Structures are given as structure tokens and as C-alpha cells.
Amino acid sequence: MMKQRHRRILDRVEEKGKVSINELAQIAGVSGVTIRKDLNVLESLHYLTRAHGYAVSLNDLSERVSSNFSTKEAMAKRALSLLSEGDTLFIEAGSSNAHFAREIGRSGLDVTVVTPCVYVANELKNCYQDVVLIGGVLQKRSECLVGPLTHLCINNINFNKVFIGIDGYSPEQGFTGRDIMRAENIRLAIEKRVQNFVIAESGKFGKLFPYNVAKHSDIGTVITDAGLLLTMEDALQQQGVTVLKV
Structure with a gap:
């Protein structure tokens, strides 16, 4: 207790x-x-x-965005290299995804960003890209929209690439999170069976959280940093997940 x-x-x-x-x-x-x-x-x-x-x-996103800044920036730039003109992206909440949105804005790349995260949308408010901020109930600390309206929006908007963050990963359980409402957003997005990516720092691998976010078979590529343990990298690759380290 x-x-x-x-x-x-x-x-x-x-x-x-x-x-x-x-x-x-x-x-x-x-x-x-x-x-x-x-x-x-x-x-x-x-x-x-x-x-x-x-x-x-x-849950304080603004504080997390500033931590491990250079690592998150490097991961964001690697994720940017995977985009093509005309993509429609679903970008979930989280500090690494906020950095990713910032890099998209700087690039001038012609893509459309769909997001349930106010922070991500704000990163792009003065940029070239079209932004679709989907509705819902606002979680004030994470700046993420959740709930039935969010689910309705996700189900009725088409996109060809999904970028999510995670709180933990274990070889046995796959990708996990601490927030059940955000986990449901992610599950609905990845169920569309498009190209699904995880952007996450190496320190999150080997940790387990209560809510399942995605199975190995849901994720095509993990973008992380060079600190990823070899055991974690091997577990991902054995399940067919591509690992990109920066």
C-alpha cells in the first residue's frame, strides 16, 4: 500500500x-x-x-517536451525522412510526437496532419501543412482529446500513416500505456491497418504499464535512440518490427 x-x-x-x-x-x-x-x-x-x-x-506535456531534447529532435528528424508528399498522417499525443510535428512544420512538406493533441496542432498552426484537430474531451495535462467524439472522428477520417508514442514495451505484452483513454485512441487508429510507427526513447523499452496499446503485428517500424538494449532490439526484430536507431 x-x-x-x-x-x-x-x-x-x-x-x-x-x-x-x-x-x-x-x-x-x-x-x-x-x-x-x-x-x-x-x-x-x-x-x-x-x-x-x-x-x-x-502527464505534463510541456515539461516532457523539453526533457531529452536532442534525442527527441533526432528521432523526429528520422521520422520526417519516412514521409512523402501527399501523405495524410495521424499523429498521437506525446512529447516525441510534438517534436515530430515541429520538424514537419519546418520542412514545408505537403502533408496533412490529423491529431487528437492540441499541443501537436499548435506546433503547426503557423505552418504550411493542413491540420485536422479532432474533437473530444480535453485532458488538460496531456493536451489530448479523448472520449466517444474522438473515437467517432478517428473512425471516419482516412490516413495512410500513423505515428504513436508509448509508455512501455515488453517482449511478452508488446506496447503499453498508462492512460486507458489515450490507449483507446491509438488502438482505433492502428486498426486501420496502414503504416504504423512508434517513436519512443530507449528508456521506455523494458517497462510495463497497465493498458495494452499495440501488438507486435500492429507496428511496422520503431524509431528510437542508440541506447536501446540489444535484447529489446532482438525481440522486436524477431517479431518482424523494423528498428531505426538514431
């Missing part, structure tokens, strides 16, 4: 998105050293992440 102090920490981080260690120490009535130990535990359990003296909600 989670400690009451850990629950108070998580509640505040989810409420504010980003909270300093000093503030958390005051709230919990313990020292900064104790809070750092608590955050190490919570981070290891994938409840939050840490950044420069702060605890950050895993």
Missing part, C-alpha cells in the same frame, strides 16, 4: 504539474533529503519524473 506521504506528494504534483522539492518538503513536514528519497521511489514506480530540483507529473 502506498504511504500516505507519497499520496500527498502525488496529489500535489498532479494538481500543479511541477512542484519544487522545497515545497514538497513543507507540505509533507519532512526534510529535503527524505523528499528526495520519496521521489526516487515514486520515479522508480513510474508515478512521476524528476527535473532540476522539481517533481514533474508524467
Whole structure:
């Protein structure tokens, strides 16, 4: 069972998105050293992440976009190289996909972007490409639209390439996520059986989360960084998934 102090920490981080260690120490009535130990535990359990003296909600997209910036930018550029003029893309929410959208905007490539993510759409608002922002209920931290209206839109819009993010991957379970609503968005998109891509940092491979997002057979290509463990790469390739590392 989670400690009451850990629950108070998580509640505040989810409420504010980003909270300093000093503030958390005051709230919990313990020292900064104790809070750092608590955050190490919570981070290891994938409840939050840490950044420069702060605890950050895993649902705070603006914070995640700025972390591991160069890696995400490199993955985005590799993903861009897989596009062709005239493509219609479904781009799911997530920090790596936000970088991908930014690269698309810079490229001037003639593609159409369909997305349930407000952040992704904003990256392209002053760019050449057409953007279709599909409707739904807004998750404020992730800036993702979810729910029945989102599902209706996905089912009734055609696209030829899908780019998704993940929270975890295991050879046994495939690709997984922490958010059931976003997982449903992804499942509906990949069920169209077009070209499906995953863009994800190597650190996500080997982690398991509650909700199944995609099976090996759903995904054609994974774009990741050079830190991917050989065991994970072998598992993907044995299932017929192409692995592109940057």
C-alpha cells in the first residue's frame, strides 16, 4: 500500500504539474533529503519524473517536451525522412510526437496532419501543412482529446500513416500505456491497418504499464535512440518490427 506521504506528494504534483522539492518538503513536514528519497521511489514506480530540483507529473506535456531534447529532435528528424508528399498522417499525443510535428512544420512538406493533441496542432498552426484537430474531451495535462467524439472522428477520417508514442514495451505484452483513454485512441487508429510507427526513447523499452496499446503485428517500424538494449532490439526484430536507431 502506498504511504500516505507519497499520496500527498502525488496529489500535489498532479494538481500543479511541477512542484519544487522545497515545497514538497513543507507540505509533507519532512526534510529535503527524505523528499528526495520519496521521489526516487515514486520515479522508480513510474508515478512521476524528476527535473532540476522539481517533481514533474508524467502527464505534463510541456515539461516532457523539453526533457531529452536532442534525442527527441533526432528521432523526429528520422521520422520526417519516412514521409512523402501527399501523405495524410495521424499523429498521437506525446512529447516525441510534438517534436515530430515541429520538424514537419519546418520542412514545408505537403502533408496533412490529423491529431487528437492540441499541443501537436499548435506546433503547426503557423505552418504550411493542413491540420485536422479532432474533437473530444480535453485532458488538460496531456493536451489530448479523448472520449466517444474522438473515437467517432478517428473512425471516419482516412490516413495512410500513423505515428504513436508509448509508455512501455515488453517482449511478452508488446506496447503499453498508462492512460486507458489515450490507449483507446491509438488502438482505433492502428486498426486501420496502414503504416504504423512508434517513436519512443530507449528508456521506455523494458517497462510495463497497465493498458495494452499495440501488438507486435500492429507496428511496422520503431524509431528510437542508440541506447536501446540489444535484447529489446532482438525481440522486436524477431517479431518482424523494423528498428531505426538514431
